[in-house]
Amino acid sequence: MDAILRAPHLPPGVLYFSDFLSCAEEETIRFRLDAGEWSNILKRRVQHFGYLYDYKARAVAADAYLGQLPEWLQTLAKRLVASGYCADQPDQVIANEYLPGQGISAHVDCVPCFSDTIISISLLSQCEMVFRERSSSRSLPVLLQPRSGIALTRTGRYDWTHEIPARKSDIVLGAKVERGRRISLTFRKIVHDAG
Known part of the structure; x- marks a missing residue:
């Protein structure tokens, strides 16, 4: 059974769940992604599946369709639905690669582009994600462990930004823990009139 973390450690509408993937699944996914073509359009490498997201326009264009998700990603997407996470x-899935020292700035995933639930699955290395309430100075750090997932819905999706601080280590239970290579799989549902 997945371990689930809820408030007060998370913003309202955010759900953290551990052990979504097995170690064997994690390694298979890493192998599949590394056998594919990583794009260097950002400071980190990415791969898009289903639809291409335009980072400059912050939109999904009408011609952005890349084809159905590969079967292995469809299997994970179906598991997310069957588990009740969405x-x-x-x-639409984006694979992001984060090397030690890389992160992503505070943001809210494109509101007109994607439906109400955003899910990120972490692979290979732990890292800290920081949530910041847009209407105040309140922030909540969450340690994302390998093979875990985090779902952003409702208030947690729209009223809080999330970011991965660009650093090489995190403080875990008072101890400095070095980051390794991390891959995230971000699962989203396209709002088809967004383009």
């Missing part, structure tokens, strides 16, 4: 099956 209602609608995701049809």
Whole structure:
């Protein structure tokens, strides 16, 4: 059974769940991604599946469709629905690679582009994600462990930003823990009139 973390450690509408993937699944996914083509369009490497997201326009264009998710990603998307983490099956996935020292700035995933649930699955290395309430100075750090997932819905999706601080280590239980290579799989459902 997945261990689930809830408030007060998380913003409202955010759910953290551990052990979504087995170690064997994690290694298979890493192998599949590394056998694919990573893009260097950002400071970190990425791969898009289902639809291409335009980072400059912050939109999903009408011609952004890349094809159905590969079967291995469809299997994970179906598992997210079956486990109750999202209602609608995701049809867009971005794989992000983070090397030690890399992160992503505070943001809210494109509101008109994607439906109400955003899910990120972490692979290979732990890292800290920081949530910041947009209407105040309140922040909540969450340690993302390998093979875990985090779902952003409702208030946690729209009223809080999330970021991965760009650093080489995190403080875990008072001890400095070095980051390794991390891959995240972000699952989203396209709002089809967004383009």
